[in-house]
Amino acid sequence: xxxxxxxxxxxDGLRHTESELRELAAGAANGDIPDYQLAxxxxxxxxxxxxxxxxxxxxQAIAESGERVDLTGLPKPWFDKHSTGGVGDKTxxxxxxxxxxxxxxxxxxxxxxxxxxxGTLDKLESIPGFRVDLDIEELKSQxxxxxxxxxxxxxxxxxxxxALYALRDVTGTVASIxxxxxxxxxxxxxxxxxxxxxxxxxxxGGFMRTAEGALDLAAGLARTAKTxxxxxxxxxxxxxxxxxxxxxxxxxxxxxxxxxxxxxNAGQERVRELIHELAGIALASVHLVQTPQEGxxxxxxxxxxxxxxxxxxxxxxxxxGSIDAxxxxxxxxxxxxxxxxxxxxxxxxxxxxxxxxxMGGGRRRKDDLIDSRVGVKVHVAVxxxxxxxxxxxxxxxxxxxxxDRTERLVLGATSWSDAPxxxxxxVIRVF
Amino acid sequence: xxxxxxxxxxxDGLRHTESELRELAAGAANGDIPDYQLAxxxxxxxxxxxxxxxxxxxxQAIAESGERVDLTGLPKPWFDKHSTGGVGDKTxxxxxxxxxxxxxxxxxxxxxxxxxxxGTLDKLESIPGFRVDLDIEELKSQxxxxxxxxxxxxxxxxxxxxALYALRDVTGTVASIxxxxxxxxxxxxxxxxxxxxxxxxxxxGGFMRTAEGALDLAAGLARTAKTxxxxxxxxxxxxxxxxxxxxxxxxxxxxxxxxxxxxxNAGQERVRELIHELAGIALASVHLVQTPQEGxxxxxxxxxxxxxxxxxxxxxxxxxGSIDAxxxxxxxxxxxxxxxxxxxxxxxxxxxxxxxxxMGGGRRRKDDLIDSRVGVKVHVAVxxxxxxxxxxxxxxxxxxxxxDRTERLVLGATSWSDAPxxxxxxVIRVF
Numbered sequence: 001x002x003x004x005x006x007x008x009x010x011x012d013g014l015r016h017t018e019s020e021l022r023e024l025a026a027g028a029a030n031g032d033i034p035d036y037q038l039a040x041x042x043x044x045x046x047x048x049x050x051x052x053x054x055x056x057x058x059x060q061a062i063a064e065s066g067e068r069v070d071l072t073g074l075p076k077p078w079f080d081k082h083s084t085g086g087v088g089d090k091t092x093x094x095x096x097x098x099x100x101x102x103x104x105x106x107x108x109x110x111x112x113x114x115x116x117x118x119g120t121l122d123k124l125e126s127i128p129g130f131r132v133d134l135d136i137e138e139l140k141s142q143x144x145x146x147x148x149x150x151x152x153x154x155x156x157x158x159x160x161x162x163a164l165y166a167l168r169d170v171t172g173t174v175a176s177i178x179x180x181x182x183x184x185x186x187x188x189x190x191x192x193x194x195x196x197x198x199x200x201x202x203x204x205g206g207f208m209r210t211a212e213g214a215l216d217l218a219a220g221l222a223r224t225a226k227t228x229x230x231x232x233x234x235x236x237x238x239x240x241x242x243x244x245x246x247x248x249x250x251x252x253x254x255x256x257x258x259x260x261x262x263x264x265n266a267g268q269e270r271v272r273e274l275i276h277e278l279a280g281i282a283l284a285s286v287h288l289v290q291t292p293q294e295g296x297x298x299x300x301x302x303x304x305x306x307x308x309x310x311x312x313x314x315x316x317x318x319x320x321g322s323i324d325a326x327x328x329x330x331x332x333x334x335x336x337x338x339x340x341x342x343x344x345x346x347x348x349x350x351x352x353x354x355x356x357x358x359m360g361g362g363r364r365r366k367d368d369l370i371d372s373r374v375g376v377k378v379h380v381a382v383x384x385x386x387x388x389x390x391x392x393x394x395x396x397x398x399x400x401x402x403x404d405r406t407e408r409l410v411l412g413a414t415s416w417s418d419a420p421x422x423x424x425x426x427v428i429r430v431f
Numbered sequence: 432x433x434x435x436x437x438x439x440x441x442x443d444g445l446r447h448t449e450s451e452l453r454e455l456a457a458g459a460a461n462g463d464i465p466d467y468q469l470a471x472x473x474x475x476x477x478x479x480x481x482x483x484x485x486x487x488x489x490x491q492a493i494a495e496s497g498e499r500v501d502l503t504g505l506p507k508p509w510f511d512k513h514s515t516g517g518v519g520d521k522t523x524x525x526x527x528x529x530x531x532x533x534x535x536x537x538x539x540x541x542x543x544x545x546x547x548x549x550g551t552l553d554k555l556e557s558i559p560g561f562r563v564d565l566d567i568e569e570l571k572s573q574x575x576x577x578x579x580x581x582x583x584x585x586x587x588x589x590x591x592x593x594a595l596y597a598l599r600d601v602t603g604t605v606a607s608i609x610x611x612x613x614x615x616x617x618x619x620x621x622x623x624x625x626x627x628x629x630x631x632x633x634x635x636g637g638f639m640r641t642a643e644g645a646l647d648l649a650a651g652l653a654r655t656a657k658t659x660x661x662x663x664x665x666x667x668x669x670x671x672x673x674x675x676x677x678x679x680x681x682x683x684x685x686x687x688x689x690x691x692x693x694x695x696n697a698g699q700e701r702v703r704e705l706i707h708e709l710a711g712i713a714l715a716s717v718h719l720v721q722t723p724q725e726g727x728x729x730x731x732x733x734x735x736x737x738x739x740x741x742x743x744x745x746x747x748x749x750x751x752g753s754i755d756a757x758x759x760x761x762x763x764x765x766x767x768x769x770x771x772x773x774x775x776x777x778x779x780x781x782x783x784x785x786x787x788x789x790m791g792g793g794r795r796r797k798d799d800l801i802d803s804r805v806g807v808k809v810h811v812a813v814x815x816x817x818x819x820x821x822x823x824x825x826x827x828x829x830x831x832x833x834x835d836r837t838e839r840l841v842l843g844a845t846s847w848s849d850a851p852x853x854x855x856x857x858v859i860r861v862f
Contacts, residue, residue: 007603011477036470040602043474046442171471172438 010044018057025061025160042173050178056227062186065160069192080193085117087205087353088243090251092120097312100147101302107143109153126248126372130321148315157190177220195231203240205349222431233285234431241347244271246356247375249327259309267378274426330373330396332403338386342416351413383423441475449488456492456591473604481609487658493617496591500623511624516548518636518784519674521682523551528743531578532733538574540584557679557803561752579746588621608651626662628713634671636780653862664716665862672778675702677787678806680758690740698809705857761804761827763834769817774848782844814854
């Protein structure tokens with residue numbers, strides 16, 4: 001019954017005490033507070049948002065609601081990277097071996113995808129034999145040995161977040177910035193991070209569909225991270241158009257192309273640009289270089305020298321895969337070409353994401369199976385000047401009917417211009 | 432999943448369609464909508480209140496969420512009376528036989544008490560043998576035969592209200608006027624009423640503690656009742672002080688005293704005044720008389736002639752009791768007398784209610800057992816001029832220690848004045 005008082009505080013727009021938020025997180029984690037009371041609190045918190053101090057308290061309380069990873073024995077500073085997720089967002093798969101090749105130790109817990117936001121684990125699972133179920137000890141020892149390791153989110157870490165997130169998902173209370181901030185940062189804190197790099201996506205393919213919303217989220221993350229004592233670096237990046245190709249195997253293929261220094265079209269060029277930018281920030285954040293500019297140079301150099309690719313092979317092999325493994329391939333590979341000379345004015349990220357989900361390349365529901373073969377290779381970007389007959393998209397589909405449907409959806413997501421269109425910078429702002 | 436959209440409408444302060452509210456009520460009744468989604472909707476509805484049309488839609492939808500009582504065969508207009516509940520509120524027990532003695536047919540579903548609000552059923556159950564579990568057919572046939580019958584709320588009537596109320600109780604969302612209005616009126620509609628008399632209590636012992644809140648609730652009830660096609664009559668009445676004595680057996684005793692025309696102190700005088708007022712409104716509402724004034728005269732006359740008492744005996748006997756049955760009596764009966772000549776400035780209703788609950792005369796939780804013997808007889812009212820040695824309260828307790836505690840609480844709830852204090856009218860306003 002006592003939790004009713006806590007609900008009342010939020011409902012009436014008053015301020016929580018730190019101990020009330022500890023009670024909330026502990027009760028969500030151990031099931032002592034029933035779902036309906038948590039749901040009522042979440043709606044009250046959506047409509048009467050937590051202030052900065054309350055958000056920091058909640059973040060810490062969620063981080064402390066379960067086990068915490070102890071990174072003792074790994075080189076400091078303990079670094080983690082997180083993206084708010086987007087269509088074609090394969091950043092971690094490319095960035096992790098680059099950073100490891102530069103001498104950083106990167107270990108990461110990641111998730112499966114839901115909705116238009118693909119999951120890093122789903123993509124890695126399209127590599128035959130790749131294991132994403134390392135336990136914390138395996139994760140740490142692999143990271144210590146080769147500098148890079150990835151696994152699924154441990155259920156024992158920040159269990160309050162798991163309970164709250166499941167409820168937010170079904171009660172229309174996901175899109176609250178203080179709740180998002182506490183969800184994201186609590187997991188980073190529980191994972192042992194001290195220095196974090198956050199990639200906040202802005203646009204229809206990301207969680208925050210408007211530039212204002214994404215900026216608010218980024219600012220909220222920066223403030224709360226600081227209050228919680230994290231060394232937080234933040235990039236606000238474009239998600240109005242897909243970040244290169246979209247799918248599972250096709251994104252692994254594209255990731256390896258970038259690591260092989262083979263980016264060859266405008267879609268891949270944007271991926272490479274983002275990777276360089278994020279690597280620059282990451283390397284500077286841990287003081288391996290003096291400036292992000294030096295970091296970008298270092299990243300470029302480990303790609304060009306083949307060190308990043310070699311690190312990727314070491315990583316994939318350590319988790320049971322190989323960079324040379326044959327990836328699952330869709331039987332239908334249809335390249336859509338430009339019917340006339342034109343400029344690309346728009347490729348709506350969300351619509352492309354939805355088209356890939358419709359082919360089975362993503363999940364509508366948590367228990368949907370994924371067809372890792374399907375996807376859409378995106379050869380162009382907003383601002384690309386294309387000549388008649390040049391490739392725009394390659395649709396990888398299970399059959400011709402599916403390819404037909406996807407072609408209509410992808411062309412529907414695209415708009416054209418007779419006049420030149422400005423390219424959009426992939427990184428909008430760095431905090 | 433679809434109900435998330437309905438939650439989103441409320442969360443964003445938009446307007447529901449009628450079919451959304453039907454879906455809500457049906458899903459609450461049959462369990463298709465999980466508690467946590469209903470809880471989130473309730474909090475959103477608390478913070479973004481339903482407008483009048485939405486409230487009327489919700490009321491009808493809840494009324495139609497289960498069985499409905501068909502009063503065919505009983506004389507029209509089909510009348511029902513409801514009180515929002517208060518400390519010492521025994522109105523129905525006195526009013527029903529009076530109205531029946533005047534020629535009306537009154538059948539009522541009532542509830543058990545929770546918190547400081549006593550329950551009519553609990554009070555009637557203190558009469559040895561009295562049955563409050565008539566089924567709908569028994570209720571109707573008894574009302575047809577003798578004009579008066581009462582029973583517990585049928586679980587099949589307005590089941591959506593039962594589900595929503597249970598959640599509101601534990602999520603801090605009870606005190607929302609549109610939700611209160613739909614809860615109260617849906618049950619009246621499901622019960623077959625066409626003409627209703629609502630007694631809205633105002634003050635610390637009632638549900639609405641402030642005069643403004645009670646007035647808002649009364650106004651909301653009046654508007655929604657009208658939209659739903661009910662002929663609704665409404666009295667806003669004083670609940671800043673107890674309505675006479677408080678307890679279970681002691682309230683039956685006091686009810687019979689009023690019916691025997693034996694009201695002999697200022698506390699009972701207020702009960703009698705309220706009964707006359709409500710009877711006047713009720714009799715005029717069904718056109719048995721032209722004006723409430725004539726209705727009051729008629730009520731007075733059936734009391735004075737003994738017809739009302741005879742009807743009460745017929746009623747009690749029909750349900751297994753008797754007006755002459757020996758009521759349970761507390762072993763300790765301690766009368767507190769005025770220590771000096773003074774005026775009564777305040778008797779806080781809630782504090783007296785809490786004191787009676789502490790003796791076991793009411794429920795803190797739904798499954799608490801009730802001691803029907805205990806209570807506090809209130810001999811005075813705000814504005815009473817008392818002389819030294821005159822009785823103020825009689826405490827009916829299980830033992831001396833309990834009487835000591837209750838004496839302190841009841842005296843603590845009372846304040847005094849050397850100067851005359853104005854009496855408070857029992858009826859504040861009639862709509």
